[in-house]
Amino acid sequence: MNPPPQATTVTTRSAVKKLHENPSALSKIPFRSRKIRKLTSNIIPVDPAAVPPNPPLTVSNRIPKPLSTKPEIDLALNHLRSSDPLLAALISAHPPPKLSPCNSPFISLSKSIIFQQLATKAANSIYTRFVSLCGNESNVVPNTVLSFSPQKLREIGVSGRKASYLHDLSDKFSTGVLSDASILTMNDETLFQMLTSVKGIGPWSVHMFMIFSLHKPDVLPVGDLGVRKGVQVLYGLKELPKPLQMEQICEKWKPYRSVGSWYMWRLVEAKTKGNGKAQSVEEEDEQIGGF
Numbered sequence: 137m138n139p140p141p142q143a144t145t146v147t148t149r150s151a152v153k154k155l156h157e158n159p160s161a162l163s164k165i166p167f168r169s170r171k172i173r174k175l176t177s178n179i180i181p182v183d184p185a186a187v188p189p190n191p192p193l194t195v196s197n198r199i200p201k202p203l204s205t206k207p208e209i210d211l212a213l214n215h216l217r218s219s220d221p222l223l224a225a226l227i228s229a230h231p232p233p234k235l236s237p238c239n240s241p242f243i244s245l246s247k248s249i250i251f252q253q254l255a256t257k258a259a260n261s262i263y264t265r266f267v268s269l270c271g272n273e274s275n276v277v278p279n280t281v282l283s284f285s286p287q288k289l290r291e292i293g294v295s296g297r298k299a300s301y302l303h304d305l306s307d308k309f310s311t312g313v314l315s316d317a318s319i320l321t322m323n324d325e326t327l328f329q330m331l332t333s334v335k336g337i338g339p340w341s342v343h344m345f346m347i348f349s350l351h352k353p354d355v356l357p358v359g360d361l362g363v364r365k366g367v368q369v370l371y372g373l374k375e376l377p378k379p380l381q382m383e384q385i386c387e388k389w390k391p392y393r394s395v396g397s398w399y400m401w402r403l404v405e406a407k408t409k410g411n412g413k414a415q416s417v418e419e420e421d422e423q424i425g426g427f
Contacts, residue, residue, distance in 0.1 A: 200391045202351040209233055212353060212392035216399075219388045222370050223396060230402045233395060241319040242309055243276045244349040245331070248341050249301045250294060265292040278309040301336030308334060324352065347394045356393040358382040366400025369407060 201208050209232055217224040238244070250266060251259040269284065269292055270276045281302055289299040308314045314330060322330065324346065331342045343357035357363050358379035367377050367385055377385060389396035 200353040203233070203353050203394065204235065204238075204351045206235070208353070209235075209395070212395040215392055216389060216396055220396075223389070223399060226370065226399050226403055230399065230406075233398050238349055238351065239273075241316045241345075241349065242278065242305075243273060244345060245305055245334075245337065246276060246281065246302060248345055249298055249305065249336055252298065252336070252341070262293040266294065278306040281306040282310060298336065301334070304335040305337070320350070324355070347397065352394060354391040354393050355397070356382065356386050356389075357397060360397070362404050363397045363400040366397075366403040369403055370400070 200212070203209055203212065213227055213232060217227055239247070246266075247263055250263050254262070266289075267273050267276060269288070270280050284299075286296055286299040286303075289302065290296060294302070305314075314334075319327060319330075327346065328339070328342050331337050331345070332339060340357060340359050343355055343360065346352040346355045347357070361376075364376045364382065367373070367382060368375070371385060386393055386396060
């Protein structure tokens with residue numbers, strides 16, 4: 137397209153100059169009225185029945201529940217199978233985790249203290265005497281335990297050190313620092329901090345309590361030798377993985393690292409039996425109660 141003639145440009149500039157000198161002239165410029173066209177809608181109505189339903193809830197957008205029911209365990213197994221092919225083969229080779237009823241948190245923690253660093257048979261014998269001293273298991277409560285002197289507890293086989301641990305646990309429950317109700321509602325991080333403040337309860341004991349007593353689904357006991365050995369065997373590592381490496385390797389198991397850890401115990405147990413050794417990793421489960 138050719139540019140407009142120079143005369144037109146000059147005329148236009150002159151008109152602009154006049155308008156600039158006399159702004160009121162703007163109101164005198166006639167404008168041709170325009171008809172406003174009515175727009176018609178082209179929206180096609182949609183049949184609600186034709187809209188596909190929302191996709192089912194998946195692990196990624198739901199908070200997993202405690203592993204206290206078979207449907208929750210099935211959901212965990214499906215997630216682990218799809219996220220880790222090596223673990224999927226292990227899941228197929230072993231039965232699913234077994235469910236077991238949970239004691240009250242106070243009873244479970246007391247039992248955990250008594251069982252520390254003892255063979256299962258000896259620990260069961262001492263715990264049986266401890267329950268008998270209390271009257272029965274329903275009477276294993278903070279005030280009852282506090283009523284026993286260290287000497288009385290030593291008479292049934294509880295060491296002086298463990299007696300002090302039981303008294304510290306009972307004291308925190310009796311003063312309201314801890315309670316069965318609060319333990320059941322705390323998030324994992326707060327629970328870990330609160331329980332490790334009790335004398336004699338360290339990270340390993342808390343992890344075992346969270347997995348086997350509370351059935352929490354996403355606990356990775358990075359300091360447990362059995363779980364570390366299992367990860368080493370499963371992934372063909374030359375050395376035992378350290379805690380940070382454990383976190384990285386097992387990231388894919390979230391939010392069901394408790395179940396993944398359970399299969400690491402089964403893997404080491406099977407390997408131990410294959411080597412002809414009598415020790416069973418499952419004994420560790422029995423100390424706390426197992427799934």
